[in-house]
Each structure stands twice: as C-alpha cells, then as structure tokens.
Amino acid sequence: MEKKDIAAFFDRCAPWWDADMVRKEDIIAAILDHGGIRPGVDVLDVACGTGVLFPDYLKRGVSSLTAIDISPEMVKIAQSKFPEVTVLCADVEEAVFHKQFDCVMVYNAFPHFPDPAKLVKRLAELTKPGGRLSVAHSMSRAELTAHHEGRASKVSIELLHEKELATLFSPFFDVDVVISDERMYQVSGTKKMNCLTA
Numbered sequence: 001m002e003k004k005d006i007a008a009f010f011d012r013c014a015p016w017w018d019a020d021m022v023r024k025e026d027i028i029a030a031i032l033d034h035g036g037i038r039p040g041v042d043v044l045d046v047a048c049g050t051g052v053l054f055p056d057y058l059k060r061g062v063s064s065l066t067a068i069d070i071s072p073e074m075v076k077i078a079q080s081k082f083p084e085v086t087v088l089c090a091d092v093e094e095a096v097f098h099k100q101f102d103c104v105m106v107y108n109a110f111p112h113f114p115d116p117a118k119l120v121k122r123l124a125e126l127t128k129p130g131g132r133l134s135v136a137h138s139m140s141r142a143e144l145t146a147h148h149e150g151r152a153s154k155v156s157i158e159l160l161h162e163k164e165l166a167t168l169f170s171p172f173f174d175v176d177v178v179i180s181d182e183r184m185y186q187v188s189g190t191k192k193m194n195c196l197t198a
Helices: 003-020 025-034 054-059 072-081 116-126 141-148 162-169
Strands: 042-046 064-069 086-089 101-107 127-137 173-180 185-191
Touching (some): 003 072, 025 127, 042 054, 064 072, 101 116, 116 127, 127 173, 162 185
Parallel strands (some): 042 064, 042 101, 064 086, 101 127
Antiparallel strands (some): 173 185
16 A cells, blocks of 8 residues: 555545535544543644544634645645645655644544554654544444445555554553444543653
C-alpha cells in the first residue's frame, strides 16, 4: 500500500464524499465524549477528509482545531467549507508541528495507514502528556471489513482487533476505552505523564 495511491484514491472520491456521507449522530457524540472533546481543548483531526467532524468540534467549543489529510482534493473541500479551521495537506507521519494537542482523533480512517504501530507512536509524539488519543469508527469491524472489500481494498488494511490496538497504545497511553460492538469501534487512552516517545 503506497501513500501516493491512498492520496490519489481519496482525490477521486472527494467530489461525492459529502453527498454519500451517512452520519450516525448518537455514535459520533459517544466517540467525541470518549475522545475528551470538550470546551477549551486543542484538537488535531488526523485524516480529516472533507471536515466531517469539524462542526461537532466547533459546537463543543474547542479552543483550537488543526486538521490534516494526505489528499489535496479532500483538503480543498474542507478548507472551502471551514475557512476558520487550519487544514494542512500533508502526511501526518512526516509533517512538522510546533505544538502538541490535548486531543488527537483518527475518525473513520485508521485502516488507510499501512503501519499502525508507526502511526500510534507518531500520534503519541503529538499528544500532550495527559492528553488523549482516539481511534474510532462509526461502524463495526465486520461492517468496515465488508465496506473496504471493494474498490478500497488496495488502499486499506484490515482494522486491528481492538485488543491488539490497545496493546499498541499501551507503551504511551493509559487505555480506558476499548469498544468494539455491532454499532462502533473505539480505542482511546490518556498519554502517560512520563512517556518517552523519542
């Protein structure tokens, strides 16, 4: 799985992405609650797409919202819809940030990163001590696997079992949310105060 192919795939999807989007409001609310999204926090939305969660973050009164996506066309749409949000077109594993964040969210995107362990370590670097990382999907693992079997199969890997993902989190985070049921998937934890990510 090549990152340039992932960017190209989502560039092609971008024009109809919002029209095809199905929002499950109760699940999104639960994901944001578990992710610590509340007034005054600094948020990093990783693989933000067209800004699907931007209204939710803003409604909750976050202090700042930074978003990043590897697809130029997705970023263009997100920027046009939300000019007040800092949206970067870059690979989060390579991009330079000059701050850490209270909350880092990867929503409906984790299988499009070819090396989960590398990504979790990188996101740990971007999370403040005491801050929170969340990986979440508003569908079950089984649904997601079926969803990616078609044209997305070349740009995604199978979503990790939630316990396996929690194990990847554990050197850096105290994991306190592990959910995988017929409605949703989420692993979330608070960054350890003495955590070394270098």
